[in-house]
Each structure stands twice: as C-alpha cells, then as structure tokens.
Amino acid sequence: MKSPCIGACKSSGNMCVGCQRTTKEIAEWQRYTDAQRDQIMAEIKGEASSHNCPVCQSSAQCDIQNGKQTCWCFDIEKRNTSTIEKSGLCMCRKCLSSLPIQ
Numbered sequence: 001m002k003s004p005c006i007g008a009c010k011s012s013g014n015m016c017v018g019c020q021r022t023t024k025e026i027a028e029w030q031r032y033t034d035a036q037r038d039q040i041m042a043e044i045k046g047e048a049s050s051h052n053c054p055v056c057q058s059s060a061q062c063d064i065q066n067g068k069q070t071c072w073c074f075d076i077e078k079r080n081t082s083t084i085e086k087s088g089l090c091m092c093r094k095c096l097s098s099l100p101i102q
C-alpha cells in the first residue's frame, strides 16, 4: 500500500510532523480507496491544490473550496493564527502545522 509516511512519525496537535497527514487520515488510511490515498498524497506533495498558501505561496488545498462539507484542517487541533495576516485563505499543511497549538 502506498503511503507518504517517511518514518519520522510524531504527532503534534492531531497532525504528523513527518508526513503531514492528520491523525484521522492516518487512522483511516487502510480503509481509503487507492484514489482517495492518491488524492491526499498529491495534496501533501502540492500536486493537487486549490490555491496558494498565503504565507509561503506554495500549493495549498482547501476541501471547502473544492465543494466539500469538511476540510482536513477541521480534524487537527486549532492553531494560533494571530501572528498571521488574515487573508481568508487556508494555509498549506506545513505552515499551519508549524504554528503553536491554541
């Protein structure tokens, strides 16, 4: 089974700092279809994106913008974004997970 895990697993606020999957995605990884796994891996690698991260300008993915009811960022602990200028756009997984947990 394909996996983005790089063997640097460390959970921080419900997100793995190694592969940037949420703990929910890791827990359900085996139950996902190949297409679902490919989609998440493409999002993590920046190959699938809805917009650019307002902080680092790299590819970021907001599931809400893609018409879904939930977003991966709902599954992690809320981060303190007070130091970030409000833009209304979601940050990429890397930037959001690097912020302190609120």
Ligand SMILES: [Zn+2]
Pocket: 053, 054, 055, 056, 057, 058, 091, 092, 093, 094, 095, 096
């Ligand atoms: Zn970013």
